Amino acid sequence: MTPDLPHGHLPTIGVRELVAAIHQRRARRNQAAAEVTRSVQLLKAALERHLARVAEVRQAIEERGGDVSAIDQLDTGMARLRDDVRSAEDAV
Numbered sequence: 001m002t003p004d005l006p007h008g009h010l011p012t013i014g015v016r017e018l019v020a021a022i023h024q025r026r027a028r029r030n031q032a033a034a035e036v037t038r039s040v041q042l043l044k045a046a047l048e049r050h051l052a053r054v055a056e057v058r059q060a061i062e063e064r065g066g067d068v069s070a071i072d073q074l075d076t077g078m079a080r081l082r083d084d085v086r087s088a089e090d091a092v
Contacts, residue, residue: 037092
């Protein structure tokens with residue numbers, strides 16, 4: 001007993017089309033990954049510049065004998081952000 005097949009023209013997809021679609025999908029995925037990687041690198045660079053500015057402000061405050069407790073809280077937040085950026089970089 002043979003299975004009932006649909007009547008009429010059956011659409012077919014050639015191997016070439018499948019391979020082309022796979023390559024296009026891979027290219028789009030690689031392009032998106034490159035864009036995300038670049039964005040994370042830019043974020044990391046901006047974060048490092050910001051941390052350098054915070055260090056300069058901290059030094060200026062300490063030289064004048066000021067209270068750096070507010071900057072300590074900022075340092076904690078920046079450390080968390082730096083860890084998040086690092087993990088995002090690893091994930092990409």
